[in-house]
Amino acid sequence: MDSRVWLLVTLVFYAVGALHVLLHAVMRRRVLTTVSIASTLLGFACHTAALAQRWTEAGHFPAVGLRDGASFLAWVIVLVFLAVYVTTHVDASGLFAYPFSFALVFVANLTPASERTDPMLRSLYLPVHTLLAMFGYGALFVAFTMGVLYLFQEQELRSRAPRQFYYLIPSLERCDTIGGRSVIGGFGFLTLAIATGLLWNRSLHGRYWTGDPKEWAAVAAWLLYVTLVVARYRAGWGGRRAAWAAIVGFAVVVFTFAWATLVPGVTVAAR
Amino acid sequence: MIVVVGLNHETASVAVREALAFPKERLPEALARIRAEAGLDEAMILSTCNRVEVYGRAQEPVGPAVAAFLARFHDRPLEELQPHLYRLEGEEAVRHAFRVAASLDSMVLGEPQILGQVKEAYEAAEHAGSLGSVLNALRNRSVAAARRARTETSIGRNAVSVSHVAVELARKIWGELRDRSVLLVGAGKMSELAARQMVRDGARATVLGGRTFEKAEQLAAALGGRAAPFEALRAEMTQADIVISGTGAPGIVVRREDVEAAQAGRRHRPLFLIDIAVPRDIDAGAARVPGVFLYDLDDIKSVAEANLRERKKEASAAEAILEEEIREFVEWRRSLEVVPLLVELRQRADEIRRAEVEKVRRRLGPLNPEQEQALEAATSAIVNKLLHPPTVHLKEMASNGEHAEHVGLIRKLFGL
Numbered sequence: 001m002d003s004r005v006w007l008l009v010t011l012v013f014y015a016v017g018a019l020h021v022l023l024h025a026v027m028r029r030r031v032l033t034t035v036s037i038a039s040t041l042l043g044f045a046c047h048t049a050a051l052a053q054r055w056t057e058a059g060h061f062p063a064v065g066l067r068d069g070a071s072f073l074a075w076v077i078v079l080v081f082l083a084v085y086v087t088t089h090v091d092a093s094g095l096f097a098y099p100f101s102f103a104l105v106f107v108a109n110l111t112p113a114s115e116r117t118d119p120m121l122r123s124l125y126l127p128v129h130t131l132l133a134m135f136g137y138g139a140l141f142v143a144f145t146m147g148v149l150y151l152f153q154e155q156e157l158r159s160r161a162p163r164q165f166y167y168l169i170p171s172l173e174r175c176d177t178i179g180g181r182s183v184i185g186g187f188g189f190l191t192l193a194i195a196t197g198l199l200w201n202r203s204l205h206g207r208y209w210t211g212d213p214k215e216w217a218a219v220a221a222w223l224l225y226v227t228l229v230v231a232r233y234r235a236g237w238g239g240r241r242a243a244w245a246a247i248v249g250f251a252v253v254v255f256t257f258a259w260a261t262l263v264p265g266v267t268v269a270a271r
Numbered sequence: 272m273i274v275v276v277g278l279n280h281e282t283a284s285v286a287v288r289e290a291l292a293f294p295k296e297r298l299p300e301a302l303a304r305i306r307a308e309a310g311l312d313e314a315m316i317l318s319t320c321n322r323v324e325v326y327g328r329a330q331e332p333v334g335p336a337v338a339a340f341l342a343r344f345h346d347r348p349l350e351e352l353q354p355h356l357y358r359l360e361g362e363e364a365v366r367h368a369f370r371v372a373a374s375l376d377s378m379v380l381g382e383p384q385i386l387g388q389v390k391e392a393y394e395a396a397e398h399a400g401s402l403g404s405v406l407n408a409l410r411n412r413s414v415a416a417a418r419r420a421r422t423e424t425s426i427g428r429n430a431v432s433v434s435h436v437a438v439e440l441a442r443k444i445w446g447e448l449r450d451r452s453v454l455l456v457g458a459g460k461m462s463e464l465a466a467r468q469m470v471r472d473g474a475r476a477t478v479l480g481g482r483t484f485e486k487a488e489q490l491a492a493a494l495g496g497r498a499a500p501f502e503a504l505r506a507e508m509t510q511a512d513i514v515i516s517g518t519g520a521p522g523i524v525v526r527r528e529d530v531e532a533a534q535a536g537r538r539h540r541p542l543f544l545i546d547i548a549v550p551r552d553i554d555a556g557a558a559r560v561p562g563v564f565l566y567d568l569d570d571i572k573s574v575a576e577a578n579l580r581e582r583k584k585e586a587s588a589a590e591a592i593l594e595e596e597i598r599e600f601v602e603w604r605r606s607l608e609v610v611p612l613l614v615e616l617r618q619r620a621d622e623i624r625r626a627e628v629e630k631v632r633r634r635l636g637p638l639n640p641e642q643e644q645a646l647e648a649a650t651s652a653i654v655n656k657l658l659h660p661p662t663v664h665l666k667e668m669a670s671n672g673e674h675a676e677h678v679g680l681i682r683k684l685f686g687l
Contacts, residue, residue: 028425028588153443157444158558160558160573161573163577167425171442171444172443173445236538237539238538238540239541239562240562
């Protein structure tokens, strides 16, 4: 089957999952149900098939251009969400992961595929660098999610009249711990992604640094997360402040990344 | 037929329930007598503070006899009990048994103790030898259904009592309570109840005592913690994660300045203050200190009410699960009702077959083993094929409850 068909089927499954999650959160104070998990797993299987099919169609790792990039990022987010759910049993992150991955696949379905056939795309650096970067973003997305959940739960508890979120969101401690681990994980992936990016530059242009806006964006994000990690584990920044920092950090990453990708005249491996 | 006769918190006041309660040690005697005196084949007695109920199996309606037994056993005039008693039979009785076990009939909806009490009651009946196959099946199915309702809905998930809500809130902040420190200001009953549950979850307790320091020491010993003088409030609060205050003092005991001072030394860790004293012990302004969560008794009660509303919302989902299980149980029971008829039918057919085979043998003389086998196989096949459709249809009719009028007809047709 054509990769476009697979991606469309994926969208349907993710839509069912996202709807189920949101409806259940409102009506039954529960995030995951058998239906949402089943549709996620089926959707994820189709999504994997779509990516594999796309890989053979494009002849290079399918993460180039908006369509493939968005689709791939959604795939990573679903995978990271499942990993977090299996290890921690915290399902509330689904409140973000479901709508977000649905939106990304939706965007991917609407945009045409990039037809670039640059020889540099056949480099082994493309999959390695992209995978590292994507998992970095996935982990930072989890940290962002946990930060938002923390603030919501704190608001509920401080209001002294808990409503919706009190029942859905895990304890503050749990949000904080998972958020902290995700920041560490995301930071690790980001570091490796930057390192491989620099090596890739060298193999293409003979130098590590080309002054591309995306390089500046990556380094800015990296520095931000160094500060975050140090603040958390050296200065004891936990809880509320760490939650805000994770949210702001992720916003900066998304913003700089979007700016560096969408501003014309860019970039090394335009994802 | 399964019957239930009894009263509960909705039909009878606590005075009546107390008067009819069965003490554990008299249960064997009561079970033996009720079977003899009220004509029950099987019997179980469920006696808790919210209900007294007799579950039984009988051939005919026995409601009045059981009611009379209850009055006689407890030395009460029957007229006095009559208005409080409900008598249920068949499917209604089964439904009641399932709903009680699943805590849908409880005073506090979804409370977890009832399932344990139900299981104990069945065990007591088992020991007394008054539990037969029918009540035993009712036990297995109703307990399994109650467990299913509990895991598949959140009927029992959120706390609805003051001490449980305090613990639940602490968990919403701290996750696990292992190695958290709980500071008790004053040694009241309610604080002790909440602290006990936290200690059971692995928290460490410190009790602050004022003039009656021995009381604080006693409570600390009971909680496996330590006691400290009230003057150490700020220092102790700096170390604590949860503070439960419940003194009988007329004014403010923990001032906002105390909380600010403690919070300054805590490196942004949250602090959970529970004020269960009336009048209040903790300055309401403390709630505005960053990182502090302050709940007074009214706040905790409003959380409990919100939780109860959540449980009520879940109750309909639990009811749906139970209905499914009840239907299965009732259908299975009904399908058993035609079993004696089916057995008889088969016996009759087999008798005829054997007699006919005998006749053939006598006429033909000795047969070789092969012929013998062929004769057996052929006649058995005729019987089986002839009886197969009526067997299947009878079972089907029985599980739909439509077999009653057909049973007589089949008996007549086959001369049973």
